[in-house]
Amino acid sequence: MTTTVLFYTVSILLTVLSYFKDRQKTMMALKKAYKAFTGLVPALIPMILFVGIMLTLVSPELIGKLLGDESGLTGIIVGAVLGSIVFMPSFVAFSLGENLLIGGAGYPQVAVFIATLMAVGISSLAIELKYFNKKTTILRNVFALFASLIFAGLIGGIL
Amino acid sequence: MKLVLIKHKFTLAFLLVILVMAFVEPSYARSSLSISYDNLVTMMGVIPPIFLLIGLMDVWIPKETMIKYMGEHSGLTGLFFSFLLGSMAAGPLYAAFPIAALLLRKGARFAYVFFFLGTWTSAKLPLVLFEMTSLGVPFTLIHITSMMLMYLIGSFYLESLLKPHEKIAILDKIHAMSQ
Incomplete structure (x- = not known):
């Protein structure tokens, strides 16, 4: 606000x-x-509707369950996929991450979810393509995904 | 009419999904619309002022200035300014692309523009305190430093993968968009 x-x-x-x-x-x-x-x-409206539908089908409670402390590698993959597809304002993402941790989600799983949420944009691909080309768009998103995974690994190793 | 339908095919498809939900599970349709509405409000809070600023920067910042500070031979200054621009941001990822396009159009180096995007997606200064209180200081510090280091390398690598004609094609495209 x-x-x-x-x-x-x-x-x-x-x-x-x-x-x-x-x-x-x-x-x-x-x-x-x-x-x-x-x-x-014309590119923003469908993106917003898509995220609305996605976040309805995949509720925070469901995300919390999928990213549980015991979820291990599966949880990391699920976190990366969900984070890459949906988007939300960062401050919403942070407090969601906090609630997920309180609810028993693991640190690396939440880390990869938050990092991909901010850096990988499947729902905004159409917008990125409007300004860049296919190659840069794909490479940038793939790189951001890998960087997020490495970050999650670091979090898992340190915290 | 047909053209309008094609142009908005995704919007129509998603509205159809919500309509189907309304019959099968009305609470899902309500939730989809209310989340979409919330995001629309967020979007309207960010996008119009960003475009206004882009418009102003477009007419006021001379190409020479951009080349001097973020161009091919701007060195550390270029990195510094791309970091500064990216970290001051508070908007979502999709708001960064039109700004990146403006930077490129004015003569900024590709690697610095990728670094700008990287900063935008991981080190937002207005939100750092918020991240620290929500997820903890160690989490936030590891997040920012590890992502920034990786983007520093990644930006130059990504640029090196672009052939000269691909760069020109991107620049032509964004030039055409602003005409």
């Missing part, structure tokens, strides 16, 4: 400032912003 207010305040203030400095440039900026926004919406 606070970030939203901050984001809007800063961007509107800068726009006003920009308008006083150069009206024409600012109008061009607004036009570009509007075009980029409307260009992205």
